[in-house]
Amino acid sequence: MGRRKRLAQMQSGAEGMVSLPALLHRNATQFGDAPAYREKEFGIWQCWSWAEAAAEIRKLALGFLEIGVEKGDHIAVIGRNRPAHYWSMVAAQMVGAVPVPLYQDSVAEEMAYVLEHCGAKFVVCGDQEQVDKVIEIQQGLHQVKHILYTDKRGMRKYDHSQMNALDDIMAEGSAGHARFDAELDKRIAAITYDDTCVMLYTSGTTGKPKGVVLSNRNVIESAKNSAEFDHLTRNEDILSYLPMAWVGDFIFSIGQAYWCGFCVNCPESADTMMTDLREIGPTYFFAPPRVFETQLTNVMIRMEDAGKLKKRMFRHFMDHAKKVGGLLLDGKPVGFGDKVKYALGNMLVYGPLKDTLGYGRFRVGYTAGEAIGPEIFDFYRSLGINLKQLYGQTEATVFITVQPDGEVRADTVGVPAPDVELKIDDKGEIHYRSPGVFVEYYNNPDSTASTKDAEGWVATGDAGFIEEGSGHLRIIDRAKDVGKMADGSMFAPKYVENKLKFYPDILEVVLFGNGKDRCVAFINIDLTAVGNWAERNNVAYGSYQELTSHPRVLETIKSHVEEVNKSVAADEMLSGCQVHRFVVLHKELDADDGEMTRTRKVRRGFVEEKFHDIIDALYDGSSSVSTTTEVTYEDGRKGSISATLEIVDAPVVAAASHKVAAE
């Protein structure tokens, strides 16, 4: 891109498009008949073209004017992925308001904090459940002027003086369009490239959530760059099922969708996501590693139950795919015989399997958020599914580094995305600068200043290094989690945790050892995988807790830990991080109990404090520990569970450069 063109763009936006409403207008006029949204309802995929979507969104914007939305107001959106909710966000931008999507599974007190912090006067709720939460919050807050809801069910008895169905304000808005048309057009015309596009709250592994303000420039530039990078066109189909409050969903389902003009498909309900995935067969797909792990586990479990012939065929061709599938995908040379065999395998195994998984039309897809197991990653790639990794943050409007086609590996997160500059400081922390860098944390100048410096460089909080030769970035861990063992060697918990989590039996691991002479670990088993194993091996269990303490389960986990210790010991820098002792926890770590964030990242400090008695026992050499743990039920009530946990000693490998007491 020429420098002059680029400068022009700085003022006027990419190709003259300064906002999402402008892009919507472009799409509706240039290819109004193309599908823009689909949602499965009453068992049938309902479809809206770009022209229809534009008309609906305009009605909604008129409705917002009718109920008195002012410029600069915040409109919170709480609900699952539905066209109406995406429309609410764009309609909010039309009237000069700021959309704030919230996590629909957050409990009332978390929601109260965010609603109060952004001062939302209007809230769009998905259903009665969300309305009830907002009403509960409103009793202490008194700031919400109007509640809107999408699903009318159960809402008839509510006091409707300050509450309406979204449909109704749309109807009212379109009936009164003569009064508001001029005002709406004026407001749309007034939107600039640097106006706020959206505000997203980061879940934050520490402290209170922060409101990240992203401008139209951030969103549109990021969407444009990433779309060009992967050659996305308006013929893509995506499935929108990830939380709307998460920056990724905003960029994929709104930013890129509006920039490219592709179709956003919304599942019928959270439970039907897998079926809907199969029916839509997205061409562009995003999922956290967990989704791919679950799918792979399900495939393996189902193969266990398959007939002998099928099993043999599956194994035979999967072995072949492992050998050449990845190479073929990367465009590397492969022998003719192997190519023919792969084509045969594609007909017999890979093709049908991809169809079953919903990846029949998969052109490009990403996984991010957590490290993905190399075996899982390679499994999908060997089938010919172009799965790649990216590294990003809300503050960067997602993209920091991405893997280009042909340079995909499980252990890196790729090269800097277009227009992104990268630097590593002397402490190993990664910094970046890009057109996607956020404007500020809302009402929080201190945090803004400590994260973003005067020149626009943002600290990621992650430690990593750029690999010589390839130029790929490798992440070691959260910078603040990287510590030192008592003897001065490096402590990088995530490195070990990820290795353990790659075993299907293990769902979550927390490693401790910062400042200590050796490492210990908490382990959560994966109920699906271990439960299936128990069923096949006639191991009886009555509850999750009982399964976690079964001697044979402990034995299996111990063997996993032993293998990981061997592989950790091979790395000179990190050999001190071997797991000496561990417990299998009696409960799953859960966001409702504050042990994880809503995006399912472990809150280390909190876990350390909550289970300090277990950690003490791990270090003082006792062979078991009795503990009582508080749990929160789905309806918000609290209770507690007690258990006696057995502590397991794991064999460690003595590293040559490192003295380890033999256990």
Add this chain to the structure above:
Amino acid sequence: MLDSSEGYVTEDGRKIGGVVMEMKNITLRFGGVVAIKDISFDIREGEIRAIIGPNGAGKSSMLNVISGFYVPQEGEVWFHGSKRPQMRPFEVAQQGIARTFQNIALFEGMSVLDNVMTGRLGFMKTNIIQQALWKGKAEAEETENREAVEKIIDFLEIQHIRKTPVSRLPYGLKKRVELARALAAEPKLLLLDEPMAGMNVEEKEDMSRFILDVNDEFGTTIALIEHDMGVVMDLSDRVVVMDYGRKIGDGTPDEVRNNQEVIDAYLGVSHD
């Protein structure tokens, strides 16, 4: 309150209409055993009416009398202002009464969707040959009925099991499918035989919510039998209490809760 033929207003502000069904001096005998002895009560339009009582009190028999499955030896059943003659079950269904069963009675090998579709049988006018050819009228008819069924599937949140054979479902979901099938018949009066039996707390809460929503959204009159006192007291507008085939109480949950005879029946009385 109960004397008014105009109906009444519940605590949460719902208007309950006139009498839909009235049981007058019902007595039901099986040989020498008297299952129901001279019981009278009414069910009003739009209300949730519960019949409770200890084991063997005659609750299910009572429900079977309401549904027309048992014919009482004495007494009369009045439905919508006229005395009901002896009827066969499908005739009762045609009158707008649907029910669920204590021990689930679904077609185990069929999918959830097909099971719920059977609830629409009363609305299908085409004959078997037309349906087999599936041309014109039969196709339009199926589309129309499928739409009604999909609305119910959406309402009861069972989209994810639409195509699953019923035999593969857990108990709580089967109960929900049964409710779906009963609702598919668009009943004016819905009879639920122990809708929460064998459920865990969470499933009970879900089911309670669905029952309230059905009543609220479709205005369906509901008569239910239930063991779980907590659930009954929360759900229903009026409660009939039975013991050994007799009626020992009738009124709002609060009235019934404070009725000495009811307390005795449930907690037992000392015999000194």
